[in-house]
Amino acid sequence: MIKSKADLNYYLEQDRLALGIKPTLKNKLTHDIWHFQIALRKLEYRKNTGKSVFSKIYAVWLQLKVRKLGRKLGFSIPANVFGPGLSIAHAGTIVINKKCKIGANCRIHVCVNIGGGLSKKGNAPMIGNDCYIGPGAKIYGDITLDDNTAIGANAVVNKSFDGNVTLGGIPAKVISDKGPLDILKKPRTEL
Incomplete structure (x- = not known):
């Protein structure tokens, strides 16, 4: 579970490695599954650590973003289910x-x-x-x-x-x- 900024960075890096993606600008802009996983991990971080009103509002915005990307890709994946190194093979x-x-x-x-x-x-x-x-x-x-x-x-x-x-x-x-x-x-x- 993501409980700190260091955990968030670790999860994001392990997910990137599991997906086999190079951290290029092109991939950051065009890889839809990676976008979904980044949004999911940021949501997990905010849900687990957010105490302020701003953090809670940002978590709601991230939840909407995850839901929107999920609908586009066909995913219904809630926060705090997967450990680091998640690799979603295809949209569907x-x-x-x-x-x-x-x-x-x-x-x-x-x-x-x-x-x-x-x-x-x-x-x-x-x-x-x-x-x-x-x-x-x-x-x-x-x-x-x-x-x-x-x-x-x-x-x-x-x-x-x-x-x-x-x-x-x-x-x-x-x-x-x-x-x-x-x-x-x-x-x-x-x-």
Whole structure:
């Protein structure tokens, strides 16, 4: 969670590295996903640290900006869900429940839905560090997915799994005992 200006700068840098973007003026002006992520991180910072009236007003303005950019790109991603190193692969529908907690170095693709279950508690998934979420994946319920978990395209995950695995199918099951780090051989960004 972003609680200081140093945290904000760290999150922004890790997101930039995860997206594989060079910090050029052209990218700052034209990369829509990076614009969204910058606005999201600034919103998180203001929501978590803003005490003054000005900070609260600025947070409302940032919330409107995040919502506008999100509608343009197809994202419904609330503040304070993702750790540093978020990499949104493409514009397209991504819907995340505000109660979710997803660790550092998450790569997420289009048509992903991560939501709460049907219970009265309405708890949402907790996903660890170094996760990969493939296109069309659906993850829901009061579940936990540990570090280094890959979720294959169109998988439906409705129960908890230990880490260092790849999940696939409907309903999801372990299809490999290797996670994203085993395939990449190194993390995309530093923790």
